Amino acid sequence: MxxxxxxxxxxxxxxxxxxxxxxxxxxxxxxxxxxxxxxxxxxxxxxxxxxxxxxxxxxxxxxxxxxxxxxxxxxxxxxxxxxxxxxxxxxxxxxxxxxxxxxxxxxxxxxxxxxxxxxxxxxxxxxxxxxxxxxxxxxxxxxxxxxxxxxxxxxxxxxxxxxxxxxxxxxxxxxxxxxxxxxxxxxxxxxxxxxxxxxxxxxxxxxxxxxxxxxxxxxxxxxxxxxxxxxxxxxxxxxxxxFQINPLIKDYNGPACAYVAGPFGGYTANSKNERFIECDYWSGQMMQEFYNELQSGKGPVFLKLNHLHKDTADHIEHILHTVERPSRGRFHEQRGTKYSEQMIEMHISEIxxxxxxxxxxxxxxxxxxxxxxxxxxxxxxxxxxxxxxxxxxxxxxxxxxxxxxxxxxVDHDEFDDAAISMEQERVLAPTKRDDGIPPNQIEYKIRRLVNDYLQPPKVTAKYELCQARLAEVREDMNTQMMARDAHELMRSMEVASILDCADMAAHASLYRAESRWGLYHWRSDYPDTNDSDWKCHVLLSNQDGVMTCEKKEVAPYIIPIAEDEKDAYYKQRITAQA
Amino acid sequence: MPIANTPTTVPVVVDEGKCIADKGCTVCVDVCPLDVLRISDLTGKAYMKYDECWYCMPCEADCPTDAVTVNIPYLLR
Structure with a gap:
């Protein structure tokens, strides 16, 4: 087929x-x-x-x-x-x-x-x-x-x-x-x-x-x-x-869902059983605290329900194991982990x-x-x-x-038929080769480079190295990627998108020369948030074949934000432990 | 360059005694978001052809004869 x-x-x-x-x-x-x-x-x-x-x-x-x-x-x-x-x-x-x-x-x-x-x-x-x-x-x-x-x-x-x-x-x-x-x-x-x-x-x-x-x-x-x-x-x-980076169950990569557990009294804890963030809602600021705890002597980080009544913990477990990601129950069964008995190890997702x-x-x-x-x-x-x-x-x-x-x-806008033949040629190129690199290996290499160089903390020199390596992989993709059937052809087109996204992630991150959104855009060589230069959108686009970034002003607020409210999400860490 | 066949244990297991793909059923193949299941020309039964699984479970949930089981991929276990 x-x-x-x-x-x-x-x-x-x-x-x-x-x-x-x-x-x-x-x-x-x-x-x-x-x-x-x-x-x-x-x-x-x-x-x-x-x-x-x-x-x-x-x-x-x-x-x-x-x-x-x-x-x-x-x-x-x-x-x-x-x-x-x-x-x-x-x-x-x-x-x-x-x-x-x-x-x-x-x-x-x-x-x-x-x-x-x-x-x-x-x-x-x-x-x-x-x-x-x-x-x-x-x-x-x-x-x-x-x-x-x-x-x-x-x-x-x-x-x-x-x-x-x-x-x-x-x-x-x-x-x-x-x-x-x-x-x-x-x-x-x-x-x-x-x-x-x-x-x-x-x-x-x-x-x-x-x-x-x-x-x-x-x-x-x-x-x-x-x-x-x-x-x-x-x-x-x-x-x-x-970037999107989320707190997840270690290895399973499904959401830890303190959202589901929070209202019942569950929370995120460190290895000392201590709660370290006040609010489990996913934000860059919260993820920064999560990351800091993970890297600290009190890491790693856990989803903690084992202080709750067994019926409550079992009820939360039931919700988490049946609706959104039901294979999660199987994961824990194999590991022998029960939410009512022990804390569940968490980690952060890929970007x-x-x-x-x-x-x-x-x-x-x-x-x-x-x-x-x-x-x-x-x-x-x-x-x-x-x-x-x-x-x-x-x-x-x-x-x-x-x-x-x-x-x-409106009427149908006419387009140049050459666009269709050019696209057919691009898409089918991997099927025309009877020797080359399968899409899964090119994908693995791109994504490994993304992890090595692009995930925060973001460092300028590492980003530039990544861009050079990704350009080499692009050359391989354009000249050597091989698809033997229609399924592999789908995967090879996905690889092309993944590579485009990796390039865009690198380009946009380098352009914004400040840190913002907590962990999502933490540049260790520009560690401060710089509102005077960067309280704006960064728009990325293709200008005559060149990836280009520009600043765009944030539209005037409809709902004003008071000066003493604007940093509320930076006040996440619980400072005094009981 | 030669292409190798590297063995992989796959997460989706089909009970061939229960599977009715040989009677024309294609439910699990249809519902898989990653399109990794196929009907075997040899046995007429469904099997996991591509190791590209999100262990999301529509194949198991929607199978009319409970023939499909989704295990967690070995690398995650």
Whole structure:
């Protein structure tokens, strides 16, 4: 079934949505709801039924702004502070205003959220300041419920097609995409009046300490194609130096989920059984304290539940082992670890790009528009910070509705046919070689270099060495990478995206000559935060084939941040131990 | 350069007695986000062809005959 076949088909639609994980299905669904006459194609490189970051489900909403518990103003303030002030608040505020409607819609889809004895949403406090975490007891049904809605709305689903490049029209608008079938190598050209990219994180950038290429925090199918394709289409990418690094269960690489455990009294502790951070909400500042503890004489770091009543610890264990990452129970069973009996060793993840957790994404405004007309982005790959699953749904909905209106106003933009033959040649090059290096080895080498040189602490000289080594690997990739079947061809295209992301990570990090966002952008040769020069976005883009960075002012705040509040996320460490 | 066949123990195990892929079932192959499962030409049963597993478990959860078990990859255990 993986034999390579020659083939090129062409289809036309009003709106093309790339990526069938979380934001993509919601974008396609809302677009069809808003304009039932629009032809909407949802493209997915796996199968929409089980694709993306929430393949198995999700155990809770991390950022639910629910009336009576929090306000959009409070949330916008908290995320601005958590993201060190580098936030265009309009997009965050719009998310915060819209997400409650999305929660109610998901509830109607059959995805239930935890309610208390009065039937009110049972929201928990995990963040430093406000209350936004809502458990999802049947979070394992998310993908099935979404799929039902897609079928009902008659969205055209195209599984097993991996988009490799966007098409740009002669007037500079997004004009569609080129995709390759992951099981046959046949091409599909999709002409569209607007395109929404929902292609997830760049989760296969750093190498997990286990050395297993696919043992990543993110679903490894999210290998950064969205970032790479947006770059090649001329879109600007924001704050890529704000890496994603998360606290995880050592080796398993699933989230340690102090979010789930926190409200029950669980927390992160050092090897002396001591709590050392006040707030377990994931932020760069928190990760810096985590890293410091890990490296200190009191390391390593643990998830601590064994002080709780056994029933409570077992209950938390049950949630963590059944919904989002159910193989986690198997991992602990094999290790013989029980949450009620001992502390569970934690570690930090490999680096990645993911605005869902940090802020690294394709730059978008409050309508999910990128800097390329007709091109939208939502979910983990778009720049709205700390956005999580509910952000993907909410901004996917915003993107779908805006893009379908945009598509109704314009015609298909003509593009140069040469773009298609050039892309076919690029994609198929590894299949034309009967001798060479398999994609998995090139990938391993890139990701090993990322770990050796790019993960924080960031050092200028190490970064420059990395750029030189990555250039050598690029030469190998361009001249020697070999794919023997369609599956390996998919992997080889992923490797090209991973390498683009590694180059972008290096370039953006070198440009921002200060430290910011705690561990995410800790430059040991520029250890201080320099607000006078760098309280701005860094936008990276392709300028005539040259990777280029520029500063962009942060838009004036809608919700003001008081001087005594702006550093709240730096006050994480518990100083006096009881 | 010659390409070697390096042996690898794979995390996804299929009970061939229970697997009904030879009757036309392709559920586990369809739902895998990494697309690493295939039906064997030799046995007509599902197996893990590529060692590229996220141990996420849709293959096991969605199998209609409970034939699939997802183990943790050896490197992580």
């Amino acid at each position: 993986d034999d390579l076949r020659a083939g090129l088909n062409e289809v036309e639609c009003d709106l093309l949505v790339i990526g069938g994980g979380t934001a993509g299905p919601m974008a396609a669904y809302r677009a069809r709801k808003k304009n039932p006459n629009a032809k909407v194609i949802l493209l997915e490189k796996a199968n929409v039924k089980r694709s993306g970051a929430i393949s198995m489900g999700m155990d809770g909403l991390n950022n639910a702004v629910i009336p009576g518990h929090s306000t959009p103003e409070q949330y916008t303030k908290e995320i601005t502070i958590a993201n060190d002030g580098i936030v265009d608040q309009a997009a965050v505020y719009k998310y915060a205003q819209n997400c409650y409607g999305i929660i109610e819609e998901l509830d109607q889809f059959g995805i239930r959220f935890q309610k208390d004895e009065n039937g009110e949403y049972d929201v928990k406090k995990v963040h430093h300041m406000g209350t936004y975490v809502l458990p999802m007891p049947n979070g394992d049904t998310v993908k099935k419920a979404l799929y039902r809605q897609l079928r009902r709305a008659r969205v055209l689903i195209s599984n097993r097609y991996m988009a490799t490049r966007l098409l740009t029209g002669k007037s500079g608008r997004a004009a569609g995409a080129i995709a390759v079938n992951t099981r046959s190598g046949e091409f599909l050209v999709i002409k569209a009046k607007a395109v929404i990219m929902c292609m997830g994180a760049a989760g296969r950038l750093g190498l997990p300490t286990s050395g297993y290429l696919y043992g990543t925090y993110e679903n490894p199918t999210n290998s950064g194609e969205g970032y790479s394709m947006a770059y090649h289409a001329g879109a600007k990418l924001a704050n890529l130096e704000c 990645g790009f993911c605005s869902g957790h940090s802020a690294s994404g394709v730059y978008v405004d409050e309508f999910a528009r990128t800097t390329v007309p007709g091109l939208y982005a939502a979910g983990d790959m778009a720049s709205v910070p700390h956005n999580y699953m509910l952000g993907a749904f909410t901004n996917g909905a915003i993107a779908g509705e805006h893009a379908v209106d945009f598509a109704a106003e």
